[in-house]
Structures are given as structure tokens and as C-alpha cells.
Amino acid sequence: MGKKFDSMAGKFLRKTKRHFYRCLILVIIVGLLFFVGFKSAKQVKNSPLWYFKKINLALIGEESVSIFSLEGSDSRLLEFSFQEKADLPRGFGEYELGKVYRLGELEKRGGQLTLETFQNSLNIPVMGYFYQDGLNAENFTSPAYFKKIVNQSIKKRVKTNLRLTDLLVLYFRGKKLSPVLFKKYQYKDGPDDFFKDEQVRREALAVEILNGTQHPGLAQKAAVFWENLGGRVIRVADYSEQLTKSLLVVSGRSSKSYSYKIIKNFFKSDCRELSEGESRADMTLILGEDYWKTMTEKW
Numbered sequence: 001m002g003k004k005f006d007s008m009a010g011k012f013l014r015k016t017k018r019h020f021y022r023c024l025i026l027v028i029i030v031g032l033l034f035f036v037g038f039k040s041a042k043q044v045k046n047s048p049l050w051y052f053k054k055i056n057l058a059l060i061g062e063e064s065v066s067i068f069s070l071e072g073s074d075s076r077l078l079e080f081s082f083q084e085k086a087d088l089p090r091g092f093g094e095y096e097l098g099k100v101y102r103l104g105e106l107e108k109r110g111g112q113l114t115l116e117t118f119q120n121s122l123n124i125p126v127m128g129y130f131y132q133d134g135l136n137a138e139n140f141t142s143p144a145y146f147k148k149i150v151n152q153s154i155k156k157r158v159k160t161n162l163r164l165t166d167l168l169v170l171y172f173r174g175k176k177l178s179p180v181l182f183k184k185y186q187y188k189d190g191p192d193d194f195f196k197d198e199q200v201r202r203e204a205l206a207v208e209i210l211n212g213t214q215h216p217g218l219a220q221k222a223a224v225f226w227e228n229l230g231g232r233v234i235r236v237a238d239y240s241e242q243l244t245k246s247l248l249v250v251s252g253r254s255s256k257s258y259s260y261k262i263i264k265n266f267f268k269s270d271c272r273e274l275s276e277g278e279s280r281a282d283m284t285l286i287l288g289e290d291y292w293k294t295m296t297e298k299w
Contacts, residue, residue, distance in 0.1 A: 048265050049169040054197040056126045060101050061135030073178040079137040080187045089120045089295040107299045111161050120295045123225040131159040143177035196230035199258045205282035208235035212243035212286045243288035245270055250283050252276035
């Protein structure tokens, strides 16, 4: 009787241990899934494409250059002539826009050179790029074509500088785009407000832009860029000191604004806050040598 009892007790203990280990493994798996999910959600929210109301993206093909813009359910395409000339950054001089990507690829930086050309040479705010030989603006007749590009990028069939989390944000934002509201323009005939962000326009913060270098015209160039985004520039001038790194000085509650996030993202500046009323400008962008180098420093 005692042996039988011991045998039953042993079986019970073994079953209890197996059950305990299974529960422990389940708890670990659930914990990992929760951690990964929380981390992924945090990465998505940290993506600039999560909080940008208006997103402009370069679409580059072997014989096509265009910019796709989306805001809410609206979307637009701006098509450039392949022979459109631009004065390239990095000391490359004047070049046809359609050949910029291939020029940059000689240094394995085709996408970077294209984005810098749009931002620094043409004063156009662009957040990312997609490249595939077969990409052609002529095939772009509805937002569905953009969704296809994003899907192919997720599968790594289209080159892009965007991270997976950025692409997932675009995937879900692409679902909201209306085919009825889609419009297509040529660069020379495009509307003046093509790149203007409605949220930036509504906030209408007073921005002054100062040149903290010895290179003339830098603040004027940055002012045109910010105005193209829909921003309001109240003053352009030289700064009293020379800065190595660009600095964004923010007054009062402007540090909580949407415009603050946008200007900080594009100019990659250090930031400093002032008390309310210390400056007549809501934000002061002081450009340093780092900004100049993105336009002139050779690879």
C-alpha cells in the first residue's frame, strides 16, 4: 500500500512540475510578446512619419523623378522633367535631376544625394525616397500605385531609406487615401502650396532665421525652405557669433508645438528653451557650420 502511494505521489509531483514549467514558459513567451509589442509601438510613435501631417516622398526610377505628397485623405504627385537642371550640393555642380541618383550611387549614396538636392538645392521638404528601375510617374494614376510601392519596400524589392516602422506607418496612412482626391501635376505647373503643411500654416508661429556662419545667403535659403513648408518667417539676419552646430531657440509653449517638431527634424539642430516673453519670435533658428557642410562638403 505504501509503495502504491509513493508511486502515485511521484506521478503527481512529475505532472505538477511539467505543468509548472509549461506555465512558466507561457508566461515568458507572453512577456516577450508584450515587450516586443511595446517596443515596436514605441518605435512607431518615434517615427517622424507618425506625427508629420504632410509627408513628401521622392519616387525615383531609371527614367523618372517625382514627389508623392500625402496629407489626410488627399494625395498629389509632382512630376519633374528628367532633364530638369539643378545645382547639386557636395560640390557636384549643375546636373540633370534624372541623373542625380546614379551619380550618388558612385559613392553608394544615391538616395542621400537626391534628398539633399531636393532640400538644399531646390528648397523642397522631402522626408524619404523610393528607388526602383521600373518606377515611372506615368503609371501613377491613383494612390493604389503608392500602396504597391510601400508593399514592395516592406518586402525589400524597392530601395528606400525608410525603416520598417516608417513603412508600416505609411502602409496604414495609405489606406486612408482617396482615389477621388488624387491630383497629378508637372513641376513647372504645380500649385504654390504643393509642399505647404496645413498644421504649420495654422500655427503660424513667428520664426526668425539667423546665419551663424561666414557664408552669405545661408539664412535666406533656409527661410525659403521654411516658407515652402508653410512657415512664417519674420526676420532673416546674421548672428553675432559663429556656431559649429545649428541651434533652435524656442520661446515659451512653442516647444510643445507641431512646428517645433518639424523644424527640428529637418535642420537637426540643438535646442534651447527661453521663458515666455524673452524673445519676440516664437522660434529662432541659428544656422551653424554643420548646415553649410551638408551643402558643400565633398564625399
